[in-house]
Amino acid sequence: MNRDRPSDSEGRHVDPSRRDGSGAPSSWDTQTGATHAVLPPPSERIPVLRWLRQNLFSSWLSAILTIVSAALIVALVVGLLRWAITSARWEVIPANLKLLLVGTYPRAELWRVWTTLYTIAFLVGVSSRLHGGLIRRIAWAGSIFAAAMAILPFPLATRGWLLGVPASVGLGLGCLACLARGARSRRWIRRGEIAAWILSFPTGLILLNGVGGFLPVIAGRNQWGFLLNLLGAVVGIGLSLPLGVLLALGRRSKLPAVRLVCTAYIELIRGVPLISLLFMASIMLQLLLPASIRPDLVIRAMMTITLFSAAYMAENVRGGLQAIPKGQYEAAYAVGLNGVLTTVLIILPQALRAVIPAIVGQFIALFKDTTLFGFIAILELLNISRSVLGNLEWRGTIFELYVFIGVVFWILCYSMSYVSRRIEKTLGVGER
């Protein structure tokens, strides 16, 4: 999964002149020692016709390619539009939307899903207030998306719930405004924010699943539709990253026994497909565990995908570790840090930063792989769509359903890779 793009140099060239906003930008002429104003670059605008000739008809081959691809695009777009507007039965999506998104999650308990969503929206609001930048963009995008969905003709209750999302974001934004603004309290707010994000992870899981005594445990959690894809991805990402970091450190350890075990684990897992591991989890776990321990399907699937993804994550992190020059270790030792502190404070922050694209790529792969849960009789989005197709009323809506599923995954995966590209830019990876 090679997601690294060529670092674009335009940004770097433009920045310095913009940064000193006071007065006219000036540069130092080394020959004469005199300063002179930098002229603005010549206009980049070129006439339409010349643009067409340069970019579409520069040679005979290029012209032919242009015509062929234009024909292809027109045929594709026209065919798709004609189908989407005239013959597609899109009503299959709203009619089964609840089933697709949360499966058999009882309607009376849906408030738990919404509450989890609101908690996340609230935290996004808080974080966007604190950090701005990318998180603010995410907050805006999420709010606008939810608000736009609320315009669609859903039942009134659903539209009300949807409007709660931007409201929670706003609440998160607003609740910080009334807090004190001192530097000390700011630090505490930041710590609280991180703690809240970490706490939201188990809280959300408990809320969704229920816990004996307070909230009724919801039966049939292997039939939650798209919710399972999301949960699988969140749990998998949350657990496989730390596990992968440990494995990567183990593989580069000075202790041969640790190195050997970690290398063997990584290579064994990477050598077999995920689906064969799921098969193993579904039939062999009851043989390997005592009769008293019987994790259910969803737990098994999440364990499997975590252990699987951790091996790949470890290789990505190892790439980052290898990029750290030896001087960093030596400098850390020289100032008296021990091995653990060196790793945690000096090496890992740099190593992880260097491989953000690869790690996010692995996150995306993990999220996509949650569709394989269907193999062990878990009704996630893709598998539950087959039960819709089994319904006589919706026979023949296969294209509509798959297009919908594809679009849902595409939006989320593309957003993830977009966010990773932005982070890469803000952290200045590859520019230092």
Add this chain to the structure above:
Amino acid sequence: MSAGRDRLGTVPVWRDVRVLRIVSQIVFLAAIAAGIWWLLNNLSTNLEESGLNIAFRFLRETAGFPISEGISYEPTNVNGYAFLVGIFNTLRVAVVGIVLTTIIGTLVGVARLSSNWLVRKLATLYVETVRNIPLLVQLFFWYFAVMLTALPLVKNAIRLPGPIYLSRRGLYMPWPTLTESFGTWAWYILGGAVLGAAIYAVRRIQLKRADRPGFPLAWAALGFVVVVIAGWFLTPGSPLGVDIPVLKKFNFEGGMWLSASFSALLIGLATYTGAFIAEIVRAGILAVGKGQTEAARALGLRRSLVLRLVILPQALRVIIPPLTSQYLNLTKNSSLAILIGYYDLLNVGTTIFNQTGRAVEMILLIMGSYLSMSLVTSLVMNWYNRRIKLVER
């Protein structure tokens, strides 16, 4: 450490790094061993309770289930042979898929760098669409939506030039068959190969003496092709026949049959992996600085030679390692075949498990097969990678 030891006298044992290292490793290994022992102990207890043992004798029992494609197989064959058919089917889709995906990936990767705006955008659209949708969704789309829903029934099969027939039963296409006179022609092929090898050797030595680049392989191939074509006409009768599929009462007969699930799997895997390979190719070409091209041109090399002697060796060095992992991904992803009914090794393996209830043995066989495939692929690609590296020096 030892210097400090001399000066300060003795370091207590529990703070001696060398001791700590050994102790921590022993503890670590002991923990791992204890975990594995616990699992194996559970396994033997559980197997004992259900009255099973671990033995591979079931592989010699009759399989009793049909496999619709691959090398010739009857339900009366043994389980072990059925598993081999599964391995063959996996290799078949992997090898064809790798060839196909390399072609797609290279074309799209080059298209993404094209000077033509429309071609560039089209390639980007393809890459971004395919890469961000789960492979299984794409496979289901190709199999359930395209192959089994959109395509016509066998009797109304779409006829493409060839003739290639497309229907819900898959793809039928003409396939060459050997005739009696093939034996004669085979001698010409052998002769052509010998001649080609000779030309290659001679040309290489000549070029090396003259110390200039050339195309020895192209000349060798030309010699080979000329002899083979000449042999074709000199052989009495046609050495190769063509088996053309013909629509009979219920189905096509003759020709080469690619089942609907095989076709869907092949298309899905090739297009999906192709998007990733396109990005690898693009990154590889971009990794070769523009100055390299300009310098080579300045030295007076022709464009074809610039590409062959300057750009490709350097780009390949960047491309090969990630390309290897994509090939491995494709092979491993072919296990998704089980969800669209293609009889690959995982599908056959789980079927045998369902018939015999031999969980541990089948898991071992399946994992072992995939591991050895991965190992062989990486060995071959590593060897190739080393060769490429030598070219660069």
